[in-house]
Amino acid sequence: MTIQYRVLSLLRDNGPLSRAQLADRLEVPRPRLLGELDRMVAAGRVREAGPAASRGGRRSTLVQLDPGVRFAAVDLGASSIDIEITDGALAPVAACSEPADIRSGPQVVLGRVSELLHALADQGHYTRLDAIGIGLPGPVSFREGVPVSPPIMVGWNRFPVRDTLARAHSCPVVVDNDVNVMSLGEQHSGVARTVDHLLFVKIGSGIGSGMHHHGRIYRGAEGCAGDIGHVQLEADGPLCSCGNTGCLEAYFGGVALSRDATEAAKSGRSPALAERLAERGVLTPVDVAECANGGDGTSVGLIRAGGHRVGQVLATLVSFMNPSMIVIGGGLAGLGYPLLAEIRSVVYKRSLPLATGNLPIVMSGLGPRAGVVGAALLASELAYGEASVTGDAEPPVR
Amino acid sequence: MTIQYRVLSLLRDNGPLSRAQLADRLEVPRPRLLGELDRMVAAGRVREAGPAASRGGRRSTLVQLDPGVRFAAVDLGASSIDIEITDGALAPVAACSEPADIRSGPQVVLGRVSELLHALADQGHYTRLDAIGIGLPGPVSFREGVPVSPPIMVGWNRFPVRDTLARAHSCPVVVDNDVNVMSLGEQHSGVARTVDHLLFVKIGSGIGSGMHHHGRIYRGAEGCAGDIGHVQLEADGPLCSCGNTGCLEAYFGGVALSRDATEAAKSGRSPALAERLAERGVLTPVDVAECANGGDGTSVGLIRAGGHRVGQVLATLVSFMNPSMIVIGGGLAGLGYPLLAEIRSVVYKRSLPLATGNLPIVMSGLGPRAGVVGAALLASELAYGEASVTGDAEPPVR
Numbered sequence: 001m002t003i004q005y006r007v008l009s010l011l012r013d014n015g016p017l018s019r020a021q022l023a024d025r026l027e028v029p030r031p032r033l034l035g036e037l038d039r040m041v042a043a044g045r046v047r048e049a050g051p052a053a054s055r056g057g058r059r060s061t062l063v064q065l066d067p068g069v070r071f072a073a074v075d076l077g078a079s080s081i082d083i084e085i086t087d088g089a090l091a092p093v094a095a096c097s098e099p100a101d102i103r104s105g106p107q108v109v110l111g112r113v114s115e116l117l118h119a120l121a122d123q124g125h126y127t128r129l130d131a132i133g134i135g136l137p138g139p140v141s142f143r144e145g146v147p148v149s150p151p152i153m154v155g156w157n158r159f160p161v162r163d164t165l166a167r168a169h170s171c172p173v174v175v176d177n178d179v180n181v182m183s184l185g186e187q188h189s190g191v192a193r194t195v196d197h198l199l200f201v202k203i204g205s206g207i208g209s210g211m212h213h214h215g216r217i218y219r220g221a222e223g224c225a226g227d228i229g230h231v232q233l234e235a236d237g238p239l240c241s242c243g244n245t246g247c248l249e250a251y252f253g254g255v256a257l258s259r260d261a262t263e264a265a266k267s268g269r270s271p272a273l274a275e276r277l278a279e280r281g282v283l284t285p286v287d288v289a290e291c292a293n294g295g296d297g298t299s300v301g302l303i304r305a306g307g308h309r310v311g312q313v314l315a316t317l318v319s320f321m322n323p324s325m326i327v328i329g330g331g332l333a334g335l336g337y338p339l340l341a342e343i344r345s346v347v348y349k350r351s352l353p354l355a356t357g358n359l360p361i362v363m364s365g366l367g368p369r370a371g372v373v374g375a376a377l378l379a380s381e382l383a384y385g386e387a388s389v390t391g392d393a394e395p396p397v398r
Numbered sequence: 399m400t401i402q403y404r405v406l407s408l409l410r411d412n413g414p415l416s417r418a419q420l421a422d423r424l425e426v427p428r429p430r431l432l433g434e435l436d437r438m439v440a441a442g443r444v445r446e447a448g449p450a451a452s453r454g455g456r457r458s459t460l461v462q463l464d465p466g467v468r469f470a471a472v473d474l475g476a477s478s479i480d481i482e483i484t485d486g487a488l489a490p491v492a493a494c495s496e497p498a499d500i501r502s503g504p505q506v507v508l509g510r511v512s513e514l515l516h517a518l519a520d521q522g523h524y525t526r527l528d529a530i531g532i533g534l535p536g537p538v539s540f541r542e543g544v545p546v547s548p549p550i551m552v553g554w555n556r557f558p559v560r561d562t563l564a565r566a567h568s569c570p571v572v573v574d575n576d577v578n579v580m581s582l583g584e585q586h587s588g589v590a591r592t593v594d595h596l597l598f599v600k601i602g603s604g605i606g607s608g609m610h611h612h613g614r615i616y617r618g619a620e621g622c623a624g625d626i627g628h629v630q631l632e633a634d635g636p637l638c639s640c641g642n643t644g645c646l647e648a649y650f651g652g653v654a655l656s657r658d659a660t661e662a663a664k665s666g667r668s669p670a671l672a673e674r675l676a677e678r679g680v681l682t683p684v685d686v687a688e689c690a691n692g693g694d695g696t697s698v699g700l701i702r703a704g705g706h707r708v709g710q711v712l713a714t715l716v717s718f719m720n721p722s723m724i725v726i727g728g729g730l731a732g733l734g735y736p737l738l739a740e741i742r743s744v745v746y747k748r749s750l751p752l753a754t755g756n757l758p759i760v761m762s763g764l765g766p767r768a769g770v771v772g773a774a775l776l777a778s779e780l781a782y783g784e785a786s787v788t789g790d791a792e793p794p795v796r
Binding site for chain 2: 139148149196197209211213218219220221222223224225226227228230231232244312313315316317319320321322323324350352354355357358359
C-alpha cells in the first residue's frame with residue numbers, strides 16, 4: 001500500500017487529521033510523510049484546513065480530503081437501478097432509484113445509468129466524477145470489468161461494462177458482483193466494521209455469499225468464490241433452474257419463496273396468501289412477510305423452512321471457515337426474526353462448538369443501502385490507489 | 399517480513415545464491431542487503447561459499463545457510479510417532495518412527511519423543527536443535543502451542559506441549575494440528591508447490607481440511623477452520639462419535655470404514671473380507687484396499703461410497719472457496735484410484751462449472767512424509783523469523 005493510499009483512506013474513514021496524527025497512525029518516518037503530504041497538497045488531492053488542537057509544543061496543521069471529490073455508486077439489481085453520488089469520505093450528496101429490467105440488456109440499462117448520472121450532474125451534484133463503482137447481479141471478472149456467463153443477465157455476457165462507463169464519464173470504473181459489493185459495504189460501514197473473518201450471506205432472488213479475511217474479499221482462483229446458491233442439499237430434491245436437483249436456490253430465495261407461496265395459496269393451505277393472490281394476481285416475498293406478521297402459520301412455516309435450508313449450508317461453511325460473524329443481507333433479510341431464528345438454530349446446533357462459541361449471526365445493518373455503500377467504497381479504493389482494486393494484488397481471473 | 403527471513407527462506411528453498419542473485423530477487427537496495435548479509439555472516443546464520451559463476455563484471459560471492467543448522471520435525475498420529483532431523487534447507491539427515499498410543503497421555507508420549515530425539519543426538523545427527531516443529535492429531539491453539547479439547551487425545555487438553563519440548567531441548571518449538579502441518583508440507587515441497595488457492599483434505603481415522611491462500615494457511619477466528627469431519631450429510635444418518643447424526647465421519651474415514659468392512663464380513667456380503675477377519679480378528683482400511691485390489695466388489699463399493707460422501711462435502715467447499723487445486727492426503731489416500739475417481743465424479747458434477755473448469759483433484763505427492771515435511775517447514779519458519787509463526791500476523795486464538 002502506498003503512503004498516498006494510506007493517507008487518503010485514513011482521511012476518508014476518520015475525517016480531517018493533523019499532520020502529527022497522520023504521522024502517529026502511519027508509522028512512516030516523519031520527513032517522508034511530510035514530503036508526501038506536500039506533494040498531495042500541491043496536486044490538489046488533499047488540502048490544509050487550519051491549525052489542529054494543540055498537543056503541547058508547536059501546533060500541527062489539519063489535513064482534509066479535497067471537498068470537491070465525487071464518486072458515483074451504482075447498484076444494479078434484477079429489476080432496479082440505485083445510484084448515490086458521494087463525497088470523498090463516502091457521505092451521500094445525492095441519490096436516485098428507479099425500476100429497470102436487467103434483461104433489457106447492457107445498452108439499454110447502462111444507457112439509462114448514464115442518463116441518470118448526467119441528470120445528477122445537471123442538478124449541480126457534481127462537475128466531474130473521480131471514479132464509479134458498480135455492482136452487477138451476476139458473476140464478474142473483477143480484473144477485466146466484465147460479467148461472465150451471468151445466469152439472469154441475458155445479453156450481458158462479457159459486455160465491457162467498465163470500459164463503456166469509463167468512456168461515457170471520463171473516469172476510472174470498478175465493477176464487481178452485487179454480493180461482494182454489499183459485503184464490502186457491511187464491512188466498511190455496517191455491523192461488521194471491526195470483524196476480521198466475516199461471512200456475508202445475501203438472500204435475494206438467489207443466494208450468494210462473500211468471505212472476508214482481515215477486511216479483504218476472498219475471491220478464489222477464478223474469482224467466483226462464494227457462489228453457494230447451487231450447493232446440493234438433497235439429491236432427489238426439486239429441479240433447479242441450473243438443471244441440477246435439490247440446490248439451495250431450488251428451496252429458498254425470492255424465486256422459490258414466491259413459487260411456494262403461490263402453491264400454498266392455490267392449494268388452500270393459506271387463506272391469507274390466497275386472498276392476496278386473488279387481489280394482486282402474483283405473490284412476492286413481501287406478501288409472505290406481511291402474512292407471517294399477520295399471524296398466518298403457513299407463511300411463517302415457509303420462512304422457517306427456507307431458513308432451515310440456508311442454515312444447513314451455513315453450518316458446513318462455519319465449520320470450514322470459522323468466521324467471527326455472519327451477516328444476513330439482501331431483500332429477503334426483510335423476512336426478519338423467523339428467518340434469523342431458524343438460521344441461528346441450525347448453525348448453532350450443527351457446527352463445531354469451538355466455531356460457534358463466539359459467533360454472532362445478525363441482520364445487515366445497512367439494509368438496501370449495502371450495495372451503494374460498497375460500490376462507493378470500491379470507487380474510492382480505485383481513486384485512492386489501492387492495489388487490489390487496480391488488479392495488482394489479486395491472482396488473474398481467467 | 400524481515401530481510402533476514404527473506405534471505406534465509408530463499409537460501410532454504412533455492413540452495414546457495416550469490417549476493418547479486420539475492421539482491422535481484424529481494425528487490426532491496428543493494429547497500430542495505432549487503433550490510434544485512436555481513437551481519438548475518440558475523441552472527442553465523444549464513445556463510446560465504448566461494449565465488450559465484452561470473453555474470454560479467456566483478457564476481458559475486460556465493461552465500462549459503464550454515465550447514466550445522468538442525469531442525470526436528472515431529473508428526474504425532476493417533477498411534478504413531480514419526481521424527482525427522484533436517485538441515486537448514488529441510489533435507490532429512492536422520493529419521494525414526496515407532497508405534498505409540500496417543501491416549502497414553504502427554505507425559506508418556508512427549509517423554510518418548512524426547513528420548514528418541516536424544517538418541518538421534520547421541521548417534522551424532524545433531525549437537526543442538528535450532529527449532530522443533532510438531533503436529534498433533536487434534537485442534538491446536540497455534541498461538542499458545544497447546545491442544546484444545548482434542549477428541550481423541552485423552553488427557554492432552556491444554557497441556558503445554560510447546561513449553562515442555564522447549565524446556566527439554568532448549569530451543570524454540572512450534573505446535574500445529576496434523577492437517578495444517580501436512581498441507582504445509584504439500585504446499586512447500588509436494589504437488590501443490592505453485593498453487594495459490596489450495597484445498598488440502600486429510601482422510602485418516604477422521605477427516606479434516608486445510609485452506610491455503612497465496613501460501614498461507616487460513617486459520618479462522620478461533621483457529622479451528624477446516625474442521626469438516628462433522629459436517630452433517632443426512633439428518634437421519636448414522637450416529638457419530640460427536641453425538642450428532644449423519645456427520646461425514648460417521649460415514650467415512652478409517653474408523654467408519656473398518657466398522658463397515660467388519661459388518662460386510664460378518665453379514666456374508668464379502669467372503670474376501672470375512673476370510674481376513676477370521677485370520678486377523680480385526681479389519682483395517684488396508685484390508686479393504688487389498689481386497690478391492692484383489693477384485694472384491696463389496697470392498698470397491700465401500701471405498702466408492704466413502705468417496706461419494708467426501709465428494710458431497712467437497713462440492714460445497716469448491717463452490718464456496720473456488721480453490722485452484724484439491725490434494726487428498728492421509729492414510730486413506732492409500733485406497734487409491736477408486737476413491738479418487740468417486741471424489742472427482744461428485745465434485746465435477748455438483749460444483750459450479752466456473753469453479754471446476756481448471757480444478758485438478760490429485761493424491762498427495764509426499765504421502766506419509768507430508769507431516770514431517772510440514773513440521774520441518776514450520777520449525778524453519780520459526781527459526782528464520784517469519785512473523786506469522788511467532789504469532790504477530792495472525793489474529794489471537796481465544
